[in-house]
Amino acid sequence: MATDTDLDQWIPASPEPDPDSEPFWEAAQELRLVAQCCDDCRALRFPPSPLCSSCHSWNFAWVDLPPVGTVHSWIVVTHPVSDSFQARVPYVVAMVDVAAGVRIPSRLVGVTPDDVSEGLQVGVVFLTTVDGLKVPAFGSRQTDRP
Amino acid sequence: MTPPVASDLRGGSIISGIGFTPYSKNSGRTVLGLALEACMGAITDSGVPVSEVDGVVTFGLHDSPPAIAVATGLGLPRLRHFATYLGGGDLCVSLIGDAAKAVMLGEADHVLVYRALNGRSGKRTGGSGSDTDAVVGRDDAQFTYPQGWMTFPQYNAMCARRHMLKYGTTTEDFGRVAVQMRANAALNERAMYRDPITLEDHQNSRMIADPFRLLDCCLETDGACAFLVSRAEHSKDVASPPVSILAWANGGGPRPGYGFDGFYTYEEGADLFSEYIAPELWRRAGLGPQDVDVASIYDCFTFSVLSQLEGFGFCKRGEGAGFVRDGNIASDGKVGVNLNGGMLSEAYVPGFNGLIEVVQQLRGSAGLRQRPSAEVGLATGFGTTTGSGLVLSAAS
Numbered sequence: 001m002a003t004d005t006d007l008d009q010w011i012p013a014s015p016e017p018d019p020d021s022e023p024f025w026e027a028a029q030e031l032r033l034v035a036q037c038c039d040d041c042r043a044l045r046f047p048p049s050p051l052c053s054s055c056h057s058w059n060f061a062w063v064d065l066p067p068v069g070t071v072h073s074w075i076v077v078t079h080p081v082s083d084s085f086q087a088r089v090p091y092v093v094a095m096v097d098v099a100a101g102v103r104i105p106s107r108l109v110g111v112t113p114d115d116v117s118e119g120l121q122v123g124v125v126f127l128t129t130v131d132g133l134k135v136p137a138f139g140s141r142q143t144d145r146p
Numbered sequence: 147m148t149p150p151v152a153s154d155l156r157g158g159s160i161i162s163g164i165g166f167t168p169y170s171k172n173s174g175r176t177v178l179g180l181a182l183e184a185c186m187g188a189i190t191d192s193g194v195p196v197s198e199v200d201g202v203v204t205f206g207l208h209d210s211p212p213a214i215a216v217a218t219g220l221g222l223p224r225l226r227h228f229a230t231y232l233g234g235g236d237l238c239v240s241l242i243g244d245a246a247k248a249v250m251l252g253e254a255d256h257v258l259v260y261r262a263l264n265g266r267s268g269k270r271t272g273g274s275g276s277d278t279d280a281v282v283g284r285d286d287a288q289f290t291y292p293q294g295w296m297t298f299p300q301y302n303a304m305c306a307r308r309h310m311l312k313y314g315t316t317t318e319d320f321g322r323v324a325v326q327m328r329a330n331a332a333l334n335e336r337a338m339y340r341d342p343i344t345l346e347d348h349q350n351s352r353m354i355a356d357p358f359r360l361l362d363c364c365l366e367t368d369g370a371c372a373f374l375v376s377r378a379e380h381s382k383d384v385a386s387p388p389v390s391i392l393a394w395a396n397g398g399g400p401r402p403g404y405g406f407d408g409f410y411t412y413e414e415g416a417d418l419f420s421e422y423i424a425p426e427l428w429r430r431a432g433l434g435p436q437d438v439d440v441a442s443i444y445d446c447f448t449f450s451v452l453s454q455l456e457g458f459g460f461c462k463r464g465e466g467a468g469f470v471r472d473g474n475i476a477s478d479g480k481v482g483v484n485l486n487g488g489m490l491s492e493a494y495v496p497g498f499n500g501l502i503e504v505v506q507q508l509r510g511s512a513g514l515r516q517r518p519s520a521e522v523g524l525a526t527g528f529g530t531t532t533g534s535g536l537v538l539s540a541a542s
Contacts, residue, residue, distance in 0.1 A: 015288035047286045047404060047411075073311070073415060075303040076356035077294060085294055090356075093295040095304060095410050105410045107293045113356065118311050135292050 012084030014129040020048040023062050025133070033067060033124050033136045035102050036060040046102040054101075067124040069096035069138055072103060076113045092116055096138050109139030156432060159246035160381055160388040160541065162256070163192025163374035164505050169338050169493035172267040173368035178211045181262035182219045184370035189220075192374045193385025194256050196220055199374070201227035201248050201257030203241050207234050207406075209269040210262050227254040234271065234406070235444050236396070236419075236529025238497030239536040243394030245375035255376065261498045262370035270366055271298065271494075290408040298446065299363050301408050302530060303355040305415030306449035310357060312416040312464065317357050319467035320448035321348035324361045324490055326475060327445060331487025333514040338365055339491045362448045364489035371498035373505075381541055387509040388541045389523075393430035395423040398532035412531045416464075418450075419533040420457025420526070428459070431537040435459040438481050438537075439520040440507040442500025444528035445488040451475075454526055455483075458535065481524075482507070482517045501525045501536070508540040 017025040027034040036045050038052040039059035051058060074094040080086045092108040094116065108116060109125050122138035129135060165187020167173070167180050181204075189196055199222055202213040211219075213228040227248040231237055238261065245257035265271060290296060295304075309315045325345055331337035343361065351360040381388045398419035401411040409415070428434050435458055443458075445451050452466030460481060461469040469475070475483035486492040486503035493499045504523040506512045512520075520540070527534035 011292050013292050015292050017288065021288060047289050049404070053401070073304045073307045075295075075300055075307060075358075076353075077300060078356060079352070079354040081297050081300075088294060091294055093293055093300070093304075103410055105290050105293050105295050105408055129292065137293060 011127050011129040011135055014131040014133050015135065020050060024048055027062065028126065028134045028136050031126050031134065033065045034062045035065050035099075037063045044099050044101040046104060065098050065102060068141070069098040069104070069122055071095075071108075071116060071118060071120040071122060072097050073118070074108065074116050094122070094138070096122060106136075106138045109137055111140050115140070155246065155250055156392050156430065157390050158250045158378050159391045160376055160378050160384075161242065161373050161391065161505055161538070162194060162376040162380060162384045162388055163188040163190070163386060164502055165189070165191055165372045166499065166502055167370045169336060169367050169369040169495070169499070171338075171366070171368065173264055177209065177262045177264055177268065177370075178215055178219060180264070180368070180370035181211050181216050181260050181372070184262065184372035185216055185220060185258050185260050188258065188372040188374045191386050192256075192376070193383070194374060194376065194380075197223055199256045199258055200224055201245060201254035203227070203229045203231075203245050203257060203259045204261060205231040205233045205237050205241055206261065206263065207232070207271065209265070216258065216260065227257055234529060235446055235496045235527050236532045237534055238527035239501055239525040240394045240396035240527065240534035242373060242375060242391060242501070242536050246391045246394070249375055249377045257375045258372055259375060260370060260372035261495055263495065264368040265494055266366040267368050286404045287407045290410075295408060299358050300355045302447050302449060303358040305409075305418065305453070305530060306357050306447065308414065308416040309449060309453065313467070315452065315467045317359070318345060318349070319452065319470065320357070320362050321345045322470050323445065323448040323451045324348050326470070327484055327488040327490040330477060330485050330515070331491035334486050334492055337487040337492040338367065339487070358447065364446045365491070365494045367493040367495060369493055369495050369499070371495045371502050373501070387511070389505050389508045390539045390541045392433070392537040392539055393427055394534065394536045395427040395430065396527070396532070396534035397423045402531035409531045416453070418453050418457060419529070419531055420454045420535070421463070423533065423535055424458045427535045427537060433522060433537060435481070437522045438524045440482045440485060440504055440517055440523045442488075442497070442504050442525040443483050444497050444500070444526045444533070445484055445490050446528055448490065450528050451483065454528065458524065458526065477515070477517060482520070485512065485515045485517060497525065497527045504538060508538055510540075
């Protein structure tokens with residue numbers, strides 16, 4: 001029988017990387033959160049795209065992001081959409097601002113609906129899918145998780 | 147410099163006919179059957195012979211028959227303008243403009259615009275209701291679905307929260323929209339839900355994705371609606387009172403999103419597409435929000451109504467809640483909003499069942515729901531970060 005903590009860490013569905021996003025997911029397997037940085041105008045961007053939408057350069061590098069962010073908005077999911085998420089409700093999903101140009105949708109791990117607020121500081125955690133893939137998410141900075 | 151426009155097109159086309167099926171949770175019919183019934187209804191309503199219909203336009207999310215299927219089913223002898231757009235609520239009412247352009251340019255004479263769906267018994271919007279692992283990898287769902295963020299109520303609840311944070315809007319403010327829509331539906335024999343609700347009922351309804359409760363979310367419906375669009379010169383020939391097409395617009399602001407999944411690239415979810423398209427819409431129409439008697443404001447969610455009342459200029463940014471609280475959207479308020487009960491209470495045929503109501507109001511044929519001297523109507527389409535607007539008037 002899974003414990004609450006196991007459920008919190010476990011993701012029922014695996015992402016399917018595409019040619020634009022493969023480096024993002026490869027870095028995640030090494031427990032690194034990365035985004036593209038434009039070689040020409042230095043703008044960060046997320047989600048992955050081959051073209052910089054600021055200066056239209058095709059040149060970029062993948063860079064490590066700071067492992068912290070702040071909550072921009074959030075919801076508390078109480079109605080599970082599919083059977084896979086039935087055991088997970090209620091859970092908090094937030095949009096987390098990590099850097100200019102990088103806002104990442106994320107489960108908030110270890111954060112209860114009563115704890116969450118605009119501007120709350122959260123830190124990167126890595127969750128594991130049914131297929132064993134690591135997925136970056138954010139969680140309470142007080143909670144040290146692998 | 148003011149660009150040459152579109153105001154030249156004002157009044158050059160009409161909605162010459164409307165048609166719709168019953169709205170239900172389980173039609174037991176194909177979406178083609180629903181589409182053909184609504185389209186035949188619109189053609190019959192207009193009095194235009196079927197053989198003279200030469201254009202077909204529709205939209206959907208792979209849940210509606212394509213334009214060519216309807217052209218085939220109706221046995222149209224010739225197709226001179228057709229399009230099947232990918233879209234949900236965003237484009238919807240601006241497709242009346244697409245048809246209007248086609249008839250005014252002479253590409254076609256009479257263009258059908260329809261939407262059909264088995265939105266409850268068949269393919270539910272957003273793929274909800276099934277174990278939807280298959281949607282992973284669709285657009286940028288790879289960044290949203292594994293996080294447990296995957297449906298339109300969940301996406302829009304995130305924007306609604308922004309409205310609460312930025313403007314102090316409360317869930318009671320959302321609830322007042324739901325209560326008003328249900329009160330309107332009580333007078334509508336077509337509405338799927340007609341029993342009145344109170345603000346308390348709203349607050350006690352099941353939480354779906356906080357801050358959205360069940361009664362913040364629109365219905366799911368099997369049904370279809372259709373419109374026939376013709377040049378204004380046909381006004382004297384058509385069998386039902388024509389409604390004049392004044393202006394339309396669609397669009398949005400920067401970074402609307404890479405797909406329909408989450409819209410998290412958009413800067414501020416409290417303020418959505420409508421403020422970007424409203425200035426052009428009103429300029430093209432030669433009118434403003436103060437001129438509107440009846441409106442179909444796309445109410446996929448209660449919050450969506452507040453956001454659009456602000457964006458289309460009925461009130462200032464952040465004042466949507468107060469505007470509703472003061473009774474301005476009631477049937478006898480400044481603007482009668484969703485007098486059919488909207489998608490929250492009548493039916494969900496994205497944007498189109500509301501447009502049917504606006505046409506009926508402008509014709510003066512809305513029965514118990516008729517707003518006295520309804521002369522100018524607005525209909526909107528809402529795709530969160532992008533959307534559309536359409537301004538109509540009773541033909542003089």
